Structure formats: structure tokens, C-alpha cells
Amino acid sequence: MMIERTHLRILRELERRGSVTAAADALNLTQSALSHTVKKLESMIGGPLWVKDGRGVRLTQAGHYLLKEAKRVLPQLERIDETLLQFAQHEQGSLNIGMECHPCYQWLLKVVSPFLSQFPNVDLDVKQSFQFGGMAALFNHDIDLLVTPDPLHRPGVTFEPVFSYELVLVVGATHPLHDLNHVEPHALVNEVLLTYPVDVDRLDIFQQFLLPANCRPKKHKTLEATEILLQMVASNRGVTALPRWLVEQTANTLPIRPLRLGQEGIYKHIHLGRRDDDRDSPLVQSFFDIAKSITF
Structure with missing residues (x-):
């Protein structure tokens, strides 16, 4: 030239x-x-x-x-x-986060805010729909991090627990189950169970509570939005299962109550997954560090 x-x-x-x-x-x-x-x-x-x-x-x-x-x-x-x-220097760029946990969105917002403050020139996007699932999106570099309560451990990807929570049954203030300390699976056989539009084999209320006891709800309906789901429960249109922290945040504004699932309860962890070749990425590591520091 x-x-x-x-x-x-x-x-x-x-x-x-x-x-x-x-x-x-x-x-x-x-x-x-x-x-x-x-x-x-x-x-x-x-x-x-x-x-x-x-x-x-x-x-x-x-x-x-x-x-x-x-x-x-x-x-x-x-x-x-x-x-x-x-x-x-990872001061500019983008971070794409995949979500396989519908109720975790409120938790994610608390992580996103300090992350964006720390990296003002970095763009961040959240994806909740994947053509072939979250793991495939991670391997294909469609996303950089995967948020999930049910990690699939595969070579090349590392998952770390960043937040623990209890899954609880949510009922309205005048629901017949309202005064119980905990519920057993058979208590839901006459109930309308409201859930997010997720396959039954990935819903803990089914896999860890109802199906092991050979129980099913009278009816199963799905709703996209957490706010509408909770409004339906508050209006006694059904019951649902959500993290306790999310229910307690909303209980001040809606007539709802969390009930323990079984005497021992069901406890879960939100996990963050990343590709092993991104282990040294300051953006990814900073997001992990902030995520681990968020509590409710």
C-alpha cells in the first residue's frame, strides 16, 4: 500500500x-x-x-x-x-446471558445493575429462548453464561452454584391450604397447578414432589409472566411453586403465602455455567463474583 x-x-x-x-x-x-x-x-x-x-x-x-x-x-x-x-482489556464488548430459570429473572436484575456500573462500555443481553437448549447455545457461543437451577455437567463447561433458595408452594390468603405449615403431594390432586411454560420433566414441583408420590394436580396450566401467575394465585385461580425469596418479596403487595413442600422442604441452587476457555475472561469472572455476592 x-x-x-x-x-x-x-x-x-x-x-x-x-x-x-x-x-x-x-x-x-x-x-x-x-x-x-x-x-x-x-x-x-x-x-x-x-x-x-x-x-x-x-x-x-x-x-x-x-x-x-x-x-x-x-x-x-x-x-x-x-x-x-x-x-x-475487556472494558468494551458484550456479554450474552442465557436463562433457564423463569423466576430467577428478578435475581438476575440485581446482578446486572452493579455489573453494568462496573463495565459502562459493555453491552449485556439476556436470552430466554434457545433453538436447541441452553447447553447447545453455550457450546455454540450464542451465549457466554447460562443461568440454570439444573446444570448438565459436560466436558468443556463448568457450573458453579451462586445462590441457594427454597422452592415453596404459593397459595392465596383464603385458600383452604393457607393455614398449613407444609403440604404433602396428595394435597394437590384437586388443585389447579400454575407453572411457567416449561416441560414437565424440568419442573421440580413435578419431578421432586408430585410424581415420586404418584400424584398429579387436577389441572395444569402455564403462564409466561411471574406477575400474572401470582395475581392468579392471589385470586384463588390456582396454586404455584416459586422460590421463597420471590414470594416473600411479593407478599407485602399480594394476599399470598408460601408453604413448605413436604416436611423437609425442597432446596435448590441457581448455577452459572461458562465455557472452560472463558475461565480467564474478566467480564465472565466479574459477573460470577457479583452473582455470588447477591443475597435476599
């Missing part, structure tokens, strides 16, 4: 400093090195960039043109340099 960044910088510094000597000093070049660089370019373009004018120099038409282009191009290149450096 004929024109190099050094040529543009020489013209810019020549205008700024007013002399070839001062321009060379600003660029940490000897005057002879600067002159050699310019003469080589002039021989390639077939004409001078400047001519001597007393103790200074005067730009030729080609020199004025190159100076104009230097003022336009160099700031763009310098912004590119700065952005690439920020990428290298």
Missing part, C-alpha cells in the same frame, strides 16, 4: 508544530528519518508534498490534499485503536 499511517501523522504534526524538526520530535523520529520517509513517498507519487519557504516549509497541492485526509482518517483510526484496546 502506498500511503501509511506514518505519512498522515507527519503531515498532521507538521501543521501542528510548524516545522519539520518539531514534527520529528513530536513523532519520536530523527529529522533524517522523517525526511527519508517523506522522500520515499514523494518518489512513489511523483511529486513533492512540501517545498522550503524561508526557514519553514510550504505544502504543495498534494501536501494539502494529504493533510486534509490525515485530519479525516487519523481520528477514525485512533478510535479503532482505542476500541480494540478496550476489547483486549
Whole structure:
């Protein structure tokens, strides 16, 4: 390529400093090195960039043109340099998070806020729908982190528990089960069970509570939004299973109550999964650190 960044910088510094000597000093070049660089370019373009004018120099038409282009191009290149450096230092970029835990969204918001404050130039996106599941999205680099209560341990991916919670049954204030300390599976056989639209084999209320006791609810309905789900429970349109912390946060505004599932309760962990080759990523590690510090 004929024109190099050094040529543009020489013209810019020549205008700024007013002399070839001062321009060379600003660029940490000897005057002879600067002159050699310019003469080589002039021989390639077939004409001078400047001519001597007393103790200074005067730009030729080609020199004025190159100076104009230097003022336009160099700031763009310098912004590119700065952005690439920020990428290298993980001060800029993006972090894509996959969610396999519908009720964990409120928890995630508490992690996202301090993370964005720490990395103001980093974009963050949350994905809740995956074509082939969260693990496939992680392996395919569609996401950088996977939030899930049910980690699938596979080579190349590491999961860490970051937050523990109790899964509880949620009933309305006037529901017949309201005064119980805990419920057994058979208590739900005449109930309408409301859940998120997740396969039954991934719903803990079924897999860890109802099905082992050979019990099923009278009816199973699915709802997307947590707020609507809780409103339905408060209106005695059904019961649901959610993390205790989420229920207790909402109990001040809705007539609902959490009940323990069985005498011992059902306890879960929110896990964060990452690819092993991202173990040293400051963005990923910072998100892990913040996630572990969030409590309710």
C-alpha cells in the first residue's frame, strides 16, 4: 500500500508544530528519518508534498490534499485503536446471558445493575429462548453464561452454584391450604397447578414432589409472566411453586403465602455455567463474583 499511517501523522504534526524538526520530535523520529520517509513517498507519487519557504516549509497541492485526509482518517483510526484496546482489556464488548430459570429473572436484575456500573462500555443481553437448549447455545457461543437451577455437567463447561433458595408452594390468603405449615403431594390432586411454560420433566414441583408420590394436580396450566401467575394465585385461580425469596418479596403487595413442600422442604441452587476457555475472561469472572455476592 502506498500511503501509511506514518505519512498522515507527519503531515498532521507538521501543521501542528510548524516545522519539520518539531514534527520529528513530536513523532519520536530523527529529522533524517522523517525526511527519508517523506522522500520515499514523494518518489512513489511523483511529486513533492512540501517545498522550503524561508526557514519553514510550504505544502504543495498534494501536501494539502494529504493533510486534509490525515485530519479525516487519523481520528477514525485512533478510535479503532482505542476500541480494540478496550476489547483486549475487556472494558468494551458484550456479554450474552442465557436463562433457564423463569423466576430467577428478578435475581438476575440485581446482578446486572452493579455489573453494568462496573463495565459502562459493555453491552449485556439476556436470552430466554434457545433453538436447541441452553447447553447447545453455550457450546455454540450464542451465549457466554447460562443461568440454570439444573446444570448438565459436560466436558468443556463448568457450573458453579451462586445462590441457594427454597422452592415453596404459593397459595392465596383464603385458600383452604393457607393455614398449613407444609403440604404433602396428595394435597394437590384437586388443585389447579400454575407453572411457567416449561416441560414437565424440568419442573421440580413435578419431578421432586408430585410424581415420586404418584400424584398429579387436577389441572395444569402455564403462564409466561411471574406477575400474572401470582395475581392468579392471589385470586384463588390456582396454586404455584416459586422460590421463597420471590414470594416473600411479593407478599407485602399480594394476599399470598408460601408453604413448605413436604416436611423437609425442597432446596435448590441457581448455577452459572461458562465455557472452560472463558475461565480467564474478566467480564465472565466479574459477573460470577457479583452473582455470588447477591443475597435476599
